[in-house]
Amino acid sequence: MTTVKSTLPDLARQVTGDALQDTLVDLLGLSLIAKQAHWNIVGPRFRSIHLQLDEVVATARSFSDTVAERAAALGVSPDGRAETIAATCGVTGPKEGWLQDADVVRLMVEALATAVSRLRERIATTEGSDLVTQDLMIQITASLEKALWMFQAEN
Amino acid sequence: MTTVKSTLPDLARQVTGDALQDTLVDLLGLSLIAKQAHWNIVGPRFRSIHLQLDEVVATARSFSDTVAERAAALGVSPDGRAETIAATCGVTGPKEGWLQDADVVRLMVEALATAVSRLRERIATTEGSDLVTQDLMIQITASLEKALWMFQAEN
Amino acid sequence: MTTVKSTLPDLARQVTGDALQDTLVDLLGLSLIAKQAHWNIVGPRFRSIHLQLDEVVATARSFSDTVAERAAALGVSPDGRAETIAATCGVTGPKEGWLQDADVVRLMVEALATAVSRLRERIATTEGSDLVTQDLMIQITASLEKALWMFQAEN
Amino acid sequence: MTTVKSTLPDLARQVTGDALQDTLVDLLGLSLIAKQAHWNIVGPRFRSIHLQLDEVVATARSFSDTVAERAAALGVSPDGRAETIAATCGVTGPKEGWLQDADVVRLMVEALATAVSRLRERIATTEGSDLVTQDLMIQITASLEKALWMFQAEN
Amino acid sequence: MTTVKSTLPDLARQVTGDALQDTLVDLLGLSLIAKQAHWNIVGPRFRSIHLQLDEVVATARSFSDTVAERAAALGVSPDGRAETIAATCGVTGPKEGWLQDADVVRLMVEALATAVSRLRERIATTEGSDLVTQDLMIQITASLEKALWMFQAEN
Amino acid sequence: MTTVKSTLPDLARQVTGDALQDTLVDLLGLSLIAKQAHWNIVGPRFRSIHLQLDEVVATARSFSDTVAERAAALGVSPDGRAETIAATCGVTGPKEGWLQDADVVRLMVEALATAVSRLRERIATTEGSDLVTQDLMIQITASLEKALWMFQAEN
Amino acid sequence: MTTVKSTLPDLARQVTGDALQDTLVDLLGLSLIAKQAHWNIVGPRFRSIHLQLDEVVATARSFSDTVAERAAALGVSPDGRAETIAATCGVTGPKEGWLQDADVVRLMVEALATAVSRLRERIATTEGSDLVTQDLMIQITASLEKALWMFQAEN
Amino acid sequence: MTTVKSTLPDLARQVTGDALQDTLVDLLGLSLIAKQAHWNIVGPRFRSIHLQLDEVVATARSFSDTVAERAAALGVSPDGRAETIAATCGVTGPKEGWLQDADVVRLMVEALATAVSRLRERIATTEGSDLVTQDLMIQITASLEKALWMFQAEN
Amino acid sequence: MTTVKSTLPDLARQVTGDALQDTLVDLLGLSLIAKQAHWNIVGPRFRSIHLQLDEVVATARSFSDTVAERAAALGVSPDGRAETIAATCGVTGPKEGWLQDADVVRLMVEALATAVSRLRERIATTEGSDLVTQDLMIQITASLEKALWMFQAEN
Amino acid sequence: MTTVKSTLPDLARQVTGDALQDTLVDLLGLSLIAKQAHWNIVGPRFRSIHLQLDEVVATARSFSDTVAERAAALGVSPDGRAETIAATCGVTGPKEGWLQDADVVRLMVEALATAVSRLRERIATTEGSDLVTQDLMIQITASLEKALWMFQAEN
Amino acid sequence: MTTVKSTLPDLARQVTGDALQDTLVDLLGLSLIAKQAHWNIVGPRFRSIHLQLDEVVATARSFSDTVAERAAALGVSPDGRAETIAATCGVTGPKEGWLQDADVVRLMVEALATAVSRLRERIATTEGSDLVTQDLMIQITASLEKALWMFQAEN
């Protein structure tokens, strides 16, 4: 079977590939968490947060595609299957059932803070392995930190 | 906490809610399977199928939103979390790693056929419980059967 | 004067025509109620509900056009005049004057629930008289039930 | 309950508020009359006038929104409920049932001429009470006089 | 040669396939009839009906594509060739040469009435064989009945 | 009945009218052939050619409208009825049933080559009768020759 | 002062320049005639012809720009001043005052026929002086002949 | 013949009608002047002013349509024929032939200043005859004064 | 240096110029105040008011451009520099630092009420000096009064 | 009151916050300077530079929003009030009154050069405190340097 | 390997192919020349000509694509490689380094005049070999002559 050759040496590819795979799973997890909240939220701020959550979904889906294709471009097969997300995603989501609006805000603040903190570590890690990937990590961080501010400002 | 009241009697709501929840999980699973193949496919028909898979993703994502909001509209909390998909999705996806193009076509034919077959049962089930939901099931079936034809025609 | 000939036999046309006329009046009434609330609402959730009400107006206006033209297409003259709405609309609106935001939410939940309940009866009625009209009733119901959920979730 | 404070002194607000309320009811009435004709017209000029009527509907709906929000902005609660339109609208509409195309043209000429004549009185009235509202009355008059010309030219 | 497998059992596929094939031919025939009239119409109502005919063409072409692809999706090869339309179309068109506007209106009323009447039989037939196809037949009927009303109202 | 007067003298109008009528029938035939292949194609290149065929359909439909209206503009009644296409179209289409992708390519090469060859004769013919019509024939030829190249390059 | 040099020899430039200047004046005159009728038409076909006239205005204005810039590109200063149009335009327009719809149709048929007849002479003239300009004359003729057909078909 | 009835009393209609007719002729004249300069300008600032002139053309054409339709709406037949413009337009245009860029700027400053000065008189005149028309004169003045500033700033 | 000549006499130009300059500074000040609040707001209504504030910014920026260009068109140099705004703006903004959502609403009600009150004086002032400028002042007032109502309704 | 928590440690946040605040003030100042020139410029290159200045305004406004929201996202309250800009902006603008085009070009070259020079220092400063903010500084610099080149090339 | 068959006889194909190949190289060369000037121009007319040059680039690129695909459609392999352009392009470009604006205008006048002159020869040549290709040459000539006029007018 065809395999895609990497433009990076082996070690750099290993380090970069791990960072991309972990980011992929966090972003897919985040998109499912935000959709779950989008559908189950109740309370007086329903509409406003219902819409705000869909912006997080759009951001997370779009970056997950860029991240997975970046991995493929480096010769690393990305893994975004449901069982992989369930087993390895670093971000915690809600319990089942309806969710009060204030609880959704707290949940999203926590989830985004965790995702940002894990991304900042990968900015450091990829500095030495692949500057192109680091640049992508920086963009995702900027975007999630803006979303984090907006949910904090809702508190 | 607020709960959403149903416009359906209890039994009809139970039956309809189950059909919607199962459909939601199948569609979210299908969207993750098609994205996984979209990223990992290799072979001479790469570009053509790479694009075709993203149309399945768009269809599955769009209907999953309609289905989840229909459940909420009937007072049934939808559950689209990663662990729920991993545990209860009725459609089988690929192993990890790169995927040969011909294998992707076979995989999608099988996955779509399974999804259609499960939807047709729910068309029968919801006939007696909620005609509005049945109408939605019919639309999703029409759409997935068209996708199924296109992957069969690729064989 | 020209009259439009029906593609339905007389009895079916009578039953279907009544269902369409009643639906037309409910939808026009609903659009006026939602506009009245759109203009008179006050309170901390002003902006959010002000916008949400205009989506109900758009939905009701658009379906009222489809329903009236469906009646005409079946040879039944539709009646959407102000005095007919005032006399026969089945949905109850607000008193005159400013409306507190929480009262608007309660009012819309009640109005939409009434409209949906009346539509579900017409879905049953038109099953035997005209499947094309039944299909339209099903679509309107789905749309109003989604709006109903959203106002309930606001409570 | 919150009430909206006016930027006008009491007397000016009273006079201006009455002019706006009367205009609101005339415009909403006009939109229902034009829609009724849009649905019930028959005759060789069906298509042409069917479309022309919808332009009157769009104009009347759009200005009714501006007028009602102008009233609210001046601290006057607008009243656009079905029973208010049925009771106080100054413009006369059609009988129930199908309408011959030539009759529709005559009907619209009369309805628009009445609406314009009433608006011209309000332009005079609001000259002394609120120039901003007068400017709005002038715009509506210009628009309805153009529609009036077009229906006259159809004769 | 590859053949497309059906998701329906044999008998249901036979019945549904026949209904789709007959509809395809009627729609293609209707699109050619409406174009023929679009090009050959003369008389004082030329422009108005010239445009209205093109809306019928657009509707018929768009549905013919959906119908043919639905047949293919069920494993039934659709046949839309000129000789098949000429031999089996159930809708009657104009003689050759220029057409007076009033004659075009009468011709279209008759052609659309025939097409609708044939479609209503297929709605009954496909009730038992494939609800997805029935839903499509219902949509086409609604659309053609609206066009039929508009040409009747022109009379 | 009204007849459209020509801006050409009688002989030139006869020659030009024949060229336009023959082109109209060839283009309508071509659009039906390409649609038939669009729906019935199977094989590994399905998606790519399925899309490419629809571009031929769009081209043929658009030019058929221009050609027919050009005929009408010259006082010649165009004839694009199904029976006329079946009887006089110079381009040969497929048998009924599914079509292998390679066969579709061959079929389209042949059909387009025939259409181009017939058009080139008409470019010569209309040189003396109407330069405006000749210019239109030249444009259609350029467009079909580009399509012909693309199907040849697929071989 | 700067003057624009021509890419044509002197005689060809003279002949071509005259053809372009005459066409410019005819087109500007035609646009003013069609606008005059657009504003002054009355009668039952008001709306339909009111719109059709504006299409002639758009066509004439657009081609007048191309023609004038073509003249300039050949080093011939174009003259489109009001007094030049009044003095040299070859197309006859309406008297002052309101115009009955049937009279407008007759007027436009005559005006367009005159414009076409003059253009066909210039196609012959420019054959020998500049093929690029001839091609432009051919396009304008095709466009005006289509408009001529449409007004004839209205008769 | 049908005549359009005015919503103004006779004297007011006379005064207002004269103001509108004079404005119509000035605007049509201005659009022809600006186009003439657009085509004949030469010099280092060619492109910049060539584009700026077309903005004046667009403004003048758009307002001429509004003005003429306002006259018609008041029962006054507008006269925008070439001979009327040549005889009564109050704005002076260029000589024939190429125009140096600096001369074009001076010409446009003068033409726009004249047009504005004549409009300001009509603002005073229509104050007593029709406030709706006065409002239109005010808008045109604002727009032409802005264009006047821009050509002055070019000096 | 070039100076722009005014179409107004000296005194009228002085009065009108002052009104425009004061309005310019108020609008620029308002746009900075609304942006400051847009960035610093916190609290449960964050998102809703965050968006509403940006609509005020867009309105104020757009009108500031129209006002400044109107001044220039009258030969009055507009002054919108930061130091001028800081020194002469009549509208009071927030302290530095984060702002609670309810405080933002109060602040905007006050700022908009002040701006409206100052504009109403200028409507009176410009009545005698320039009706074109008065018309602009009226439009700005209408727009800010609508924004004022919306912030009052939020209380 | 709620305060937004930072994802950066205290010292890094202090350094990054200062860089963002200084950049915000420079960008807001630059937007006011460019608008002032946009309104007051006179001379032969008026139109060209008038348009070019508005591109600087759009760039500066857009980046000021990104910078202020980045500060908020890091828990630093941004300060963009008029008095702060007047007191602390590092970029020098024009005197009051009309501005000759060549002077505007010189002024903008100087203003942009200053802004770029100050940004390059902040690129160095934020290297050690926050790579995400540094990336933003780099983008702003690239954009302003392009604008700077364009004004230099005008010289 | 596949070769594309021509619809032209051998001699005609040779002549036409040469004309197309020469045109392709001239157009690609022209696009590189215009881009080089776009980047290196300095002087007071910088912005205006900088933009005008990009329109030449767009025109040249778009026609080069049409020309190359026309060659391929005739079975002639087009050659647009850098070395071919450098060796055979008939149009002369600038020296390296910055270019004064007046020099750019002279350069473009010369380059376009050369390109046009060479195209006019090919219009003559292809008259006898392929009218479709001749029509394309005529269109390109018209377009480049318009650009040539504009650069001449800049002189």
Add this chain to the structure above:
Amino acid sequence: MTTVKSTLPDLARQVTGDALQDTLVDLLGLSLIAKQAHWNIVGPRFRSIHLQLDEVVATARSFSDTVAERAAALGVSPDGRAETIAATCGVTGPKEGWLQDADVVRLMVEALATAVSRLRERIATTEGSDLVTQDLMIQITASLEKALWMFQAEN
């Protein structure tokens, strides 16, 4: 003659300028190579790769513009003339004549790999001379590596 002053010190400008010039030539070369393949490709995957190549052309053209304008912004005259590309481009293109589809894929893999390898060296080089330029090199690399993956995946 005007020269553009750099915001970088001399040495940094030299190093950065060389990196930008080399990148410009590689990108222009790449765009010509991909166009050559776009026109000459034959074989079963014709259409798919024909389209994919045009995406590379669009990417290369767009980045070449950014790179050249970045050089100009730093005071370095960019050189993109045909002879410079032919002499110094580091990427190897195809021989003349038709190209088999599989050969095109191999060719593009090689060309893109070379371009990426050369860009990665320049990322290192510009780290010390200009971070803004380095950021641009990183973006180009990311984009070309994605294209490289896609052509590899085609193998």
